[in-house]
Amino acid sequence: MSDARGTGGAREWGFTDDLGAALTAARRPERVVAYVRAGAALLDLGVRPVAVYGSGHDADRLDPVKAGGLAAAGVPYLGPGRALDEARIRGLGGVDLVVDVTYDGKSPYAVDGALAERLGVPLAALAVGNELTLGAIVDRFAALAGALGAEADAGARSTGRLGDAEAAVRAAAARTGATVLALSGAGPEQVHLARPHAWPELARLAELGVRFVDPGPGPGASWLTTDWEHAVGLGPDLVLFDSRANAVPPHAVPPGARLAPWNPETPPSPAACARFFQDLAAALGDGDGGGEP
Template sequence: MADAAGTWGFTDDRGAALAAERRPERVVAYVRAGAALLDLGVRPVAVYGSGHDGDALDPVKSGGLAAAGVPYLGPGRTLDEERIRALGGADLLVDVTYDGKSPYALDEALADRLGVPLTALSVGNDLPLPAIVGRFAELAGALGASGGSPARVADAEAALRAAAARADLTVLALSGAGPEQVHLARPHAWPELARLAELGVRFADPGQGPGASWLTTDWQHAVALAPDLVLFDSRANAVPPHTVPPGARLTPWNPETPPSPAAYVRFFQDLAAALG
């Protein structure tokens, strides 16, 4: 936020203390971060994708960005300073970080070449989901937003808790990788899945094996876990479920849901309906 002298500062989740002579107005952000900021009242001038993204904006990841007319610049690692300058420049780059050390989708050297600060907010399992959402709200506030439209997270969580208790279903979250492979999510490694577990959603344990966030295995293993409900990765880079466990219902899951109250209210409401 700005001090009496008019300078602006913000400390990101890498511990980097950012400073500017004035509050940034032209924000270029990673898609997930940009969608969250838009929900919170900050409209980015452009967004970029990750190495999983192509030349078109993934509609699953976009939130309200397309409807708001925010341009998409393609994968962040392919961006150069000329393309951003052609848009009118940027005052701030906003990325996410999974390890608390490095931006996820953008080459940090780009910020150096542009001469603008780069902030990275954590979306990894080092923070619980409410803290992650809170940090994005802090950044939006520092950028002058009032918080966007109110979202009743507590009500959505209460409804989800009640639905989970009534349904008593076993849930498996996964990301398809083709007919031979599937990635099974380890719930504790994903802040939103860990939050669902706290609200009473009962997850199947993928089992032991390599991988901190996913267990990569075959579809037969997923079927053997006998889930009642499958949360499947609905992003464009994921493959639709190749095999559906007998009797299981399917519902889409975006592992990159924008970290905003409004986005998680929608996610909790959709899951409560799926459980019911």
């Protein structure tokens, strides 16, 4: 939730994040530093961060798969969030707000909350885990963008494109009946197989009719860690492989299966989700055997 009140010509800014923190500031924040995934979503929604930072998986260079439009917009990358210090942030010329994500609803994912405290600015963490639907996650980022002054028109147009992309996925899934396995490579000995219900974008695709392969029983709420022989034996028609820089390309491919990239940290904006869904609809259609156009 967000709120802005005028008192004697001043406007007090407020926003309640997904950790339940009621954030306030004397005025609306204008200079935002964000985790890469959050920053890419905000940029899509009309809020340009002054800089972004990565997670513990990221190195000193911005992962182009995770970057969205950040590099093209000239948004600087500061490196992994846990390694940031006050001097690096203050060297940007000031910051009003830090934006991160949360997977557990208890703490920010990629940055130490104490950093924002030392800077004397609010930290907003928005949920991206499976306790929310993809639509709810996208709506929360849109709400924050709106609270930061973004125009609603661009978001509305992107939402329309997402609706078109979802329709394309539904049609392709119904026409082809292709089975899909999402995974993240960990080397020649190991692979992480995604449990579709644990990933909001995959869960939404399943609602649209995409037939995901169940990786099978075993430990792990989001991934089943296993060997490539098990993955090959599941026999999917399409493999969605983790295309982030920290993941390893597929070591083995099931016979006859097609490959398509998947970013498990797709920016939660209508535009980014629409691009992913459109690409998936095309990948599903590549093996439909010449069905209806």
